[in-house]
Amino acid sequence: MEIVLVRHTTPDIAKGICYGQADIDVVATFEQEAESIVSKLKKYNFDSMYSSPLQRCKKLAHKIGKDINFDDRLLELNFGDWELKPWDHIPKEEINPWMEDFVYTNPKNGESYVDLHERTTSFIEEILKTSNDTVLIVTHAGVIRSLWAYFHQIPLEKSFDLKLEYGEILTINTLDLHHES
Template sequence: MKLTLVRHTSLQIAEGICYGQSDVDVSINFATELSQVRQKLMHEKIDAVYASPLQRCSKLAHALGFDGILHDERLKELHFGDWEMQSWNDIPRELFDVWAQNYAEMAPPNGETFAALQQRGVQFLEEVSARHAGQHVLVVTHGGMIRALIAHTINMQLKGLFRFHVDYASLTRLDFSSSIPNIEFVNR
């Protein structure tokens, strides 16, 4: 199975806001970014499409014109709990610093850990791999989920997740068609 992960387009939210699972809408640049994603996918044969149910992903998946889009709760971004919709600058620095040192195993207050996010992503991946063996699956999701699936694919510790950036409206392709999964590309 080939898995093409599409990060949602840019958002209608002020810079520096922690939004996680908050259902933030797409920005005024949606039409332009949609056109860019369409161009990138123009020659791809897609067998199945999944999306996070949050509107920033669902809108993109539907606007791409695919039929039979399946929404899956497990594809949501990290739940930042009490930090959702707060300015990163308003989160007490001592709390943020402790979390930042161990975000894999420590959750923001009333939120979830990156390990939990990755676990739900891997569960999704295993089910989709079994259901779509030998096919090309498109997934419209979030930066955190894309990072977590990349880390899983290459057996990377979650601590290194933020050493690479996942751009808005970018494509990342993971290939599970051989015994050793690989990353074909990131941020195309």
């Protein structure tokens, strides 16, 4: 199976703001960004398309195709009380433990990265049981890193070594991997 992961386009939010599951719109250059992505995806023939239900993914998914399956397991990390706050306004006593162990520590009223990984793994294991040849997934950087770590057997704490631009496309061919689920 070929899994094509697409990160959403540029969100309409100032730099330095913590956002995860906040439903942020996209910037005014969305049409041009989406056009470029759609053009790059023409070489694929997708059996199924899945997307995070947040509008920054949903809008791109609608530009790519019509038959979209929205799945909450593809949501970005839930930052809880930190959502939409400037990173430098989050109290040190809250953010420091998270910075030291973001994999297992959750933001106040949010989820840990391992929580996100468990839900994305649940999602992808369902997909792997289908008869699809090529699957498109429009989602967020945290989800893409989690899935990349899953397929490439990378420790979660190392998954942020994968740098992702907005609109980036990554392809995983499961036949090339020696992964046991």
